[in-house]
Amino acid sequence: MARSWPFAGRAAQLSEIRSAARGLVVVGPPGVGKSRLVAQAVREAEGVAWVRATAAAAELPLGAFAALLPSTPPSGNPLGWAADAVRAPVLVVDDAHLLDGASAALVHHLVTRGRTRVIATLRTETPAPDAVRALWKEDLLPRMELAPLTAQESAAILERALGGSVEQSAVTRLWQASRGNVLYLRELVLSGVLTESGGMWRWRGPLAITPSLRDTIAGRIGGLTSDEREVLEYLAYGEPLGADLLSELAASAAVEQLEERQLVTVDLEGRRLQARLAHPLYGEVIRHGCGTLRARKLLRRLADAVTATGLRRREDVVRVAVWRLDSGPVAEPGLLLAACDRARMVRDLELAERLARAAADAGGGLPAAMALGTVLFYADRYRESEEVFAAAWDLEMDDYSRTTCGVYRAFNLFWGLGEVGRALELLEETEHSVSELDARQGARGTRASIEAFVGDLDKAAATLRSTMTMGPCIEPRNVRAFGTTEATILAAKGRAAQSLEVVARTGAALDRAAHALPSLRAALLDAAIQAALYLGDLDAAEHHADQGRRLDGEFGAWARAVVEFGTYRARALRLRGRVADALSAGREAAARLPSRGAWAGFCLGELAQAHALLGQVDAAEEALARAEATGLPIGPPVVVPLRQAMAWTLAARGDVAGAIATLLALVDQALPVQTPFLLHDVVRLGRPSLVASRITGEGPLVALFARHAAAGTGTELDAVSLEFERLGLILHAAEAAAQAARRHRDRGMTRAAQAARTRAWALSRRCQGARTPALLDLDVPGLTPRQREIALLAAQGLTNREIAERLVVSIRTVANTLYAVYEKTGVSDRTALADLLLG
Secondary structure (H helix, E strand, O other), X not given: XXXXXXXXXXXXXXXXXXXXXXXXXXXXXXXXXXHHHHHHHOOOOOOEEEXXXXXXXXHOOOHXXXXXXXXXXXXXXXXXXXXXXXXOOEEEEEXXXXXXXXXXXXXXXXXXXOOXXXXXXXXXOOOOOHHHHHHHHOOOOOEEXXXXXXXXXXXXXXXXXXXXXXOHHHHHHHHHHHOXXXXXXXXXXXXXXXXXXXXXXXEOOOOOOOHHHHHHHHHHXXXXXXXXXXXXXXXXXXXXXXXXXXXXXXXXXXXXXXXXXXXXEEEEEOOEEEEEEXXXXXXXHHHHOOOHHHHHXXXXXXXXXXXXXXXXXXXXHHHHHHHHHHOXXXXXXXXXXXXXXXHHHOOOHHHHHHHHHHHHHOOOHHHHHHHHHHHHHHOOOHHHHHHHHXXXXXXXXXXXXXXXXXXXXXXXXXXXXXXXXXXXXXXXXXXXXXXXXXXXXXXXXXXXXXXXXXXXXXXXXXHHHHHHOOOOOOOHHHHHHHHHHHHXXXXXXXXXXXXXXXXXXXXXXXXXXXXXXXXXXXXXHHHHHHHHHHHOXXXXXXXXXXXXXXXXXXXXXXXXXXXXXXXXXXXXXXXXXXXXXXXXXXXXXXXXOOOOEOOHHHHHHHHHHHHHHOOOHHHHHHHHHHHHHHEOOOOHHHHHHHHHHHHHHHHHOOOHHHHHHHHHHHHOOOOOOXXXXXXXXXXXXXXXXXXXXXXXXXXXXXXXXXXXXXXXXXXXXXXXXXXXXXXXXXXXXXXXXXXXXXXXXXXXXXXXXXXXXXXXXXXXXXXOOOXXXXXXXXXXXXXXXXXXXXXXXXXXXXXXXHHHHHHOOOHHHHHHHHHHHHHHHOOOOHHHHHXXXXX
């Protein structure tokens, strides 16, 4: 980790400071990076003098300028003497709000005299000497407000500081904790809250702050009355709190005073005024200074107060349960289980586990055991989950509990342990052991979803139909689950349009549900993504993938969502030709894989394919080996991506024949939704005759795959390339153009071949370094330096005369050169040249 914190972003602000002829005043909150920004802006300037104002130096007239002034003051005008002594062409005044009156007057005098370029920094909302405020009020210098870092700027700094990628959820958490304050961000990283795993930096929590950061924040908070401290304590343990509730717990006058001091914010959210600490790290400092007994007393009062309001909001049950738990033993298993259920729904799995175990300790019995087993399943702790469910299975329970236990235990056996047969047997046993119709339907419907995943689509469809004919489905959750399974089966069969209709209908039902039901939402989004990719709708696929990634909770507690939908995002990026971006997304997803599980082949196969397309064969083989060692080959959705990546790795090694053989053998194991992509890979690898008659299916993308396979001329391949580009599949477009160039060349069509080759080259430049067999012999069009210079000017819209005048050549020379450029590139006008050279 870099100890020297890097500078990143702020390009616009740097430019503004550097271009300010007379100087500039940079204003921002403490720690936002004012001094660092100015230092970066003047780093290469000559004759820079720094004045760093301090409270101690302000005790003496001109104290801040002591290092720049002669030791003996004059007998005449001290201001003129001091101004003459400051000979630097550039003067930086840091923390100008701390200047003494004489120093402030000197800065003002230097600016008005105009011989020195003055750049000053000061804090927002901090009183400054009149002479300093006059700098912008009298329009002597412009004032620039420096805002905190954005999340994107924070991410850039983190990656440079850490020398590697940072998981998005970790970036989000650090940004939320620091609020874009550069100083806070640096100290949080130095506290060790991040850990590196698999080339990815991840949050390892809990939040910790360094002693120096604690002192800095304590200084920002300043002195507090006992009433003010009590307000901050309640917020530190309970924010957000309704303003009325906070005023009942603590002195309302103190709340108002803290809001005026900008230590507390009160904002209207919906119809309620909500109070929060002005910065999340204030809570860390306040809690650090609060003793155990004091903290327990505060937590009990918070729990009692919110309980008295009737727990009106869904989040209240979790907050009250945690407050009760943190303030001492809890004898309310019902409260703890309700809170556990809510925490699981929002995928705060660590909290859900804690609440489930506390419920068990409080005498929660079977419901607590099933809650714990379910949470452990979602947390990828499959062996532990099976132990809990197995112990509960032999207990007496009602039909609803029996079905819930059977379904979750079967899911755990299937997804977590790869025991397909046992999972299906358990569901059948569950169905026959209950009498209630909705319980039997739930067990059988779950069996249909597993049959679909293992690739037995006809059997899955039959099981689902029989489930529906058992009787009227009255359980809302079953209705939504069956719709999700139907959408999955249709998508897997390649009936994408029908699948999306079911997705829309079932999604509307999920929107009406009392709970978020993230597991059903995830399965429905999975079907929607498969259907969208099959139809070539990459925008929809990425949109659904982003929705899925947000199911992991605020800070990424549910690894499955990160892995599954992060992988789908990587696939969409790869299909767009953004192969390096796909690699980055694949790495982030792979960093969240458990030590063993079903999604390893799906995720690591996508990662390996990105490596292979970039020519990184060793890395691809390493990812494949990891997948073989940690994956569970339970069905085509996780097996086929891995085998497909093996084919592309062979191709990257130069074994194109082996790659084609692998793909053709894989077709028989694949789902219909996967088959066109595998067959089209054979076309991309140069053997369309082997598969031309086999590519069938609905939608524009499959039709285009078939056109590509059947294309007999370079002209037809040119058209295919254009259509791939229109759909956004840029790498496919580049490959088709390269194939068109060879077909044109074989038929002696030199100009058409050059045009196609140039187009392939231009498209390949957008693919972030992809190196596939079709693109291997593709070189940059051979323009001389002079030809390239003139071509670039023409592409920018300059006329021949304007180019001639700029380069001091004749107009005829420009015209002849452009004619040669058109011949070499295969384009015929400036518009096409601009598309080629300027992208």
